[in-house]
Amino acid sequence: MNLNEVDILLVDDSQDDVDLTLHALRAEKLANHVFIARDGEEALEFLFCTGRHAERSFDHPPKLVLLDLKMPKVDGMQVLERVKNDPRTRTIPVVLMTSSREERDMASGYDLGVNSYLQKPVDFDEFRKMVKLLGLYWLVTNRPPVLNGKANRGGQAK
């Protein structure tokens, strides 16, 4: 998979969650351009084209970042902060998907400029329904931002 053609960056340390999310995305045929980062650190390397992902280009940001909150090393909130505080990355839509419904988390998430905050339902059917809506909306319905004077790749594809 060309790392410059990633539609969704899925950041989650739980293999179970990753599998379930991918299962749901696959059902909607949205799982082809998904890159999985297993922690915040890797997510940041990917987004800022550093470390293991130094060869990546800022010209091809993902259309959506699905970010889990609770992760080892660098947690979701820190990732969000870095992304939204950097002019190169702040236009990238970030959706926090977490088990927590803590108001505290929601409030700080929105303060940092998260685009959406979702709680993962326990019920798998509902979870699937949510992932489907999410994918369709951000990858299909939504018009991505224009980067450096030219339209995003995703936008060009449509």
Add this chain to the structure above:
Amino acid sequence: MFQFRDYSISKKLTWMNMLVSGAALLLAGVAFVAYGLFNFQKTLVSNLSIEAQIVGSNSISALVFNDPASAEKTLSALQAAPHIEYASIYTPEGQPFAAYWRDSRDRAASLPSMPAAQTQIHWFKDKQITVVRPIVFQGKAAGVVCIRSDLREWTERLQRYAVIVAAVLLISLTAAWLTSSVMRRAIADPIVRLAETARIVSRDKNYSVRAPLTSNRDELAELIATFNEMLAQIQERDTALQFEIAERTQAEERLTGQAEELSRQAEELTRSQQALETQTLMLQSVLDSISEGLVAADEAGKFLLWNAAARRIVGMGAANVPPEQWTDHYGTFLPDTVTPFPSEQNPLLRAIRGEACTAEMYVRNPELETGVWIEASANPLKGKDGVARGGVVAFRDINQRKQDEREIHKLNQELEERVVERTAQLEAANHELEAFTYSVSHDLRAPLRHIGGFSKILIEDFGSTMVPDARHHLERIGDGVRRMGQLVDELLNLARVGRHAIELRDTSLNLLVEEVVSVLQPETEGRAVSWKIADLPPAECDPVLVRQVFQNLLANALKFTRPRECAVIEVGHRQENGQMVIAIRDNGVGFNMKYTDKLFGVFQRLHRAEDFEGTGIGLATVKRIIHKHGGRVWAEAELDKGATFFFTLGAEPTMPRPEEANFDEGNPIEVRSTEGKTVEVEKKNAAAGAQL
């Protein structure tokens, strides 16, 4: 009897007149008679002498011739003089010679002898006068003639004289008496009248009367005038005197009054002094008996009072030292126990300066075994004009209190330390609880979701190849996961309600109910449900939380009416004690009222899970929300007849009437620890409701 001097003046005058003129006349009469008789006597003697001479001369011859008859013849010639009783002639030898008797009867009587020497003599005897004359012849005594005559003529003459004198006297006295009557009128009457006037004045003290004036201009008139003038003056003086007396009487009365007043005041003063002494003694006893030290000083800092307690506390008595040396003398220190107490801050000196103050000081001097803490309260002693005349300070030994304070301070410090410790523990516990909640929320839900997700995937992807039992078990796993997810969600919800900061705003309850009803709509599918929702007044509440209340209560109503062919769920309200009560009634299975106390507890369920699913958290959440609003929630039900849940939002009104305001005091706030980490304050206003 009356003396002469007691006679009236007119009588006196009369008598005087009479006596004077009587005496004068008498004297004159006597003189005249005496003179007359004397002359007559002389004449008588002279006549008799002449007759004797004659007889003698005529008898010389007889004598010479010694012829007594001739002599007797001569003598008998004396018959012509009837008054001659006897005549005789004696010889010079004194021998009787011849005699003549006028009365011959007396002839028998002897002749008296005649001393020869007795010649030229006469004498009176027995109303008779005898004259003896010598007969001289040729110068030689020839004899002696003696003739005796009676005094009848003399006596007659005397009687005549007496009658004349008496007549003259009588006439003179009558004249004198008459004259004096006239004179008396002129002299005595005015005097009598004057005396009368004087008597009236003297008797009646009436100085206005006047003696009547006479027309005369004599001394009496002058006397009366003077008397009247004197009376006038006396009257004048009397008036003045009366006036003066009146004034003096008044003055005396005043004086008497004043004297009485003075004596009364003196008595009072005495009583006051006695009372004062008693009081002073009593005060002294009181002052000495009180446990507080009392010290007073005048403006100059001279001690006026130093009671027994003061001596005991300070260890010394009043000393004659200037105020600036008090600190040294009595050993007073600031509360740090080492700095000498500054003189200018000394409470007593401040009080003398007119300043009321209190101070704590430490006293340490050689007279005291240990240092003494004292608390002093000083006040100025003010005179009537309000100016400070000194100061008084009351103080007491506060060693015990100081010790207690130290103890309390120590205990407080310990307590504070413990509070800090406990607070830290509590905070830690809170953190733990939050962490736990977070874990429940995140860590517990995640595996649940995984279990549920994978079971679902198994059923979906491999269900067709499974034995029916395996598929059934997988479905049971899915059900369990769903229930557990619900339980976790509701528990989190309950915890969140506890931490949720309430935000009151005007809320349309009808809007909330409609929202909830529409959310519950899916569950009514296939059922006949009749919603009867009244017009509810707007309320001031937290809409998010109250929405949860309606959600839970209406969901319950819907759940427990499931056995009914036609479910009837009503939402209404009523006014109770000036407060709005919301009621939600259903015609469901109801419950036995004896379990009503369990109704709102966490995990308390009155029905079997097989009959009615549920977590037993919903009503606990409702109760918590209602209590957060200060209201209360209760239920009435009957088994198989339905249940009604009531709740109020906000505390019951306590403002309008004063007696209601008392309910707050009468009903202490009850702090009740509830499950979870929150502590709720619930106001029990049931009593207030009962009285309204």
